[in-house]
Amino acid sequence: MQTTRLTRDEVKSLYVFRRSMIQTVGTCIGHQRRAVLDVVHHLFLKMLGKKTFVLQSPLAYFYRATRNASLNLRRDRQHETDLQVSQSWFVHPSGNLDEVLNLQQALRDLPEEQRETVFLKVWSGLTLLEISEITQTPLNTVASRYRYALEKLRERLGKRLQTKG
């Protein structure tokens, strides 16, 4: 398997360019957004402090690292009650918080795999092929998850979508 050694600057630039991916993965896996982001931030600072060897593509490596950090945090805090339900993950141009919270609730109701696919496709700007590579999932499965997720979101957000249309 090909091994890539990343320099400090490469880690930093990946963090900057893939911030949205890191954020969305952290957000969709661990619902305590701030705590997840702190963990991910700490993870990257640790990576910057030492020589990082990547066995796959750098993007896939960072996705796995972020995902694992988020999952660890969720496991550690599963006994805690999430009191930050109203914390917003997104910003809407209109500044309407209700709209944001409604979308968040609809995303929360999705199965985790579907939610993750939507986050990576819509807010991280990855293609379905890239998502299948970094999540090590067949392309058809990724496409199906995305399609089902959009259908469910449309059902949940139906009235709002109609008013927009």
Next chain:
Amino acid sequence: MAFYDEDTERYLHEFRPQTIRELELAPRQRKVSLRQLTAAAAVVVCAGGIFWVTCRELKHSNEAANVQTPKVSLTSQRRHRTTVALTKLALSDNEGFETLLTEESRKSLPNFQEEQSALKILAKD
């Protein structure tokens, strides 16, 4: 590729994720390990020891050279001068040569001209 609900996609794209903060990079500090410090100290001690030993040996050899060289040269010169001078004197001035021998023998041998001399007493006997 499958057809996706474009309206829903467009609606979702209206939202922007909250931005996350920049990485706060601390200035890089070079850590010096205990092993490196020990190695450096060992090198310094070894180098100092070698320097000290070398200086000491050089000093000793210089002193030895300063002491031995004149000794050898003085002795050889004196011997050479004496031999040449005595040969010349013996060839040219026999009486002078005898006088010189007498003076030299008086310097190196005990004086039996004195009253308490053991040789004088023996000579009388």
